[in-house]
Amino acid sequence: MTLEDWGWSPLFAQKFEPWSESNFVPARVIRGEKNYFRVWTLEGELTVRFAGKVRHKAASRAHLPVVGDWVVIEPQPDQRGIIHALLERKSSFSRNLPGSRKGKDRIEQQVIAANVDLIFIVSGLDRDFNLRRIERYLTLVSSSGADAVVLLNKTDLCDVPEERKKEVETIAGSSPVHLCMARQMDQLDILFSYMQQGKTIALLGSSGVGKSTILNGMLGEERQKVGAVSEADGKGCHTTTHRELVLFPKGGIIMDNPGMRELHLWGDADDLVESFADIEELAGGCKFRDCQHKTEPGCAVRKGIDAGILSSERLSSYHKLKQELSHLRSRKS
Ligand SMILES: Nc1nc2c(ncn2[C@@H]2O[C@H](COP(=O)(O)OP(=O)(O)OP(=O)(O)O)[C@@H](O)[C@H]2O)c(=O)[nH]1
Ligand SMILES: [Mg+2]
Ligand SMILES: [Zn+2]
Missing domain, CATH: 2.40.50.140 (Nucleic acid-binding proteins)
Incomplete structure (x- = not known):
């Protein structure tokens, strides 16, 4: 080695x-x-x-x-x-760990994974599926310096996987989206096309979406413990408790991660340029250069909603994330 x-x-x-x-x-x-x-x-x-x-x-x-x-x-x-x-990192995936001390808002950067080249954002096609959360992940990845691929797992638990995939493609920009069924090692082959010697891929997503099942399936052995999701709320039970790098015999490294509960953004407003490239592009046509796409006249983004090119949920999500980033910036300085 x-x-x-x-x-x-x-x-x-x-x-x-x-x-x-x-x-x-x-x-x-x-x-x-x-x-x-x-x-x-x-x-x-x-x-x-x-x-x-x-x-x-x-x-x-x-x-x-x-x-x-x-x-x-x-x-x-x-x-x-x-x-x-x-040694100085080439990329780092971080989130904000907000808290308070003496009644004051505190922010803290928590680096979750360092020197990762590609992040598989794993989402389950069961009750876990949530476009807004995927948008949040994509924004965090764009500030990390890594690339993103979205994996929609558990196709067996969804009647319309192709439809879901199309929905995700509308928010994923240039990041590829793939369907898979890790439990039966179905459609995992495509994942190997991302592997190469020395390249590090991290599996991120909520608990129970199948990150460890995907790793085991690709490795062809039960290396990581896998745990059932709760019948009551469809959530995982935080089976993986440690981050860990696994070297693949044919080249490539995969990092399994514990499921993440909270995903507060760490980054700056520029990160949205990548994860909301569609909105940024429409914004080029707004009458005012500093248009907030709220109530201004001549707003091309809201026109996009009327024309059915953009969903109003996506625009609200954009506003929410932007607000979170500007709050973060005011705390940083
Ligand atoms: N139906 C179905 N179940 C799956 C699939 N992939 C994984 N599972 C199941 O989902 C449950 C959770 O899988 P894990 O691999 O432990 O999930 P995880 O993302 O590693 O969860 P944490 O380690 O808690 O973050 C297990 O019961 C798996 O068998 C799939 O494609 N279809
Ligand atoms: Mg796991
Ligand atoms: Zn506008």
Whole structure:
């Protein structure tokens, strides 16, 4: 196995350069536990912690290693090691973890997955199906630096899968949309066309949509535990509890993830340009350059709704996400 099999590239080699003359080695974080990480190095897998100075030097939690990161390790006896530094990420999928302290709104960037090239946004065609949530995921992916593919799983539980696919295509822009039935390993072949040596793909979506089933199906073994969804509300029971990178023998890396409950945006208004390219394009025809597409005269976006090119739900969703991003910006500064 080579570093390149795990996604190493000249970019990371350059970042590692200052460390290359001592005992340090590059490693990729493949699993995160509460107090330690599992990393892969050329010498094998190690259990590592980070040196206190890494924590002190980190400007925020977003600067601490997560699964997918490349880190600088000082190997120790007994397959152990110490993380000395985090190499700059080429992409990161983050969300906002809002909270409050002393009655004040707080925002915090939580990096969920680092150095991912492609994100499979998995959605179930059962009660999980929700166009607005997919829009939210697409917006988060556009700020991550990764590409997106939407997977609509559980075709067996839907009478009109092709119709659903078409609906998603109207909001997915240039991201491909595929149907699959992971439980019977149906239509998983198309997913292999996205795999290649050193490329990292993350599976993201709510609990119970079938992320781990998809990974098992592609791998051809029951590597990840799979759990039933609740009969009462159709939701999953958070079976996967750790993020983890799995290397495929034929090339490519897949990251399984726990289902996400809350998806607050982390990014800026520009991220909507990609995830709502249709609205941005229509906006070019609005009378006023700063048109908010609400009540202004000569609004080409609202004309688009009247003409049936755009749904009013999508425009509301756009307004909502834009509002969330501007709130975030006012908190950041
Ligand atoms: N009917 C049907 N069920 C499926 C399909 N794919 C997965 N499932 C079932 O959906 C349930 C949840 O699957 P998981 O793979 O555990 O879902 P997950 O997304 O990994 O869930 P978390 O780990 O909780 O985030 C299991 O009972 C699977 O057997 C499918 O194509 N059709
Ligand atoms: Mg799972
Ligand atoms: Zn307008």
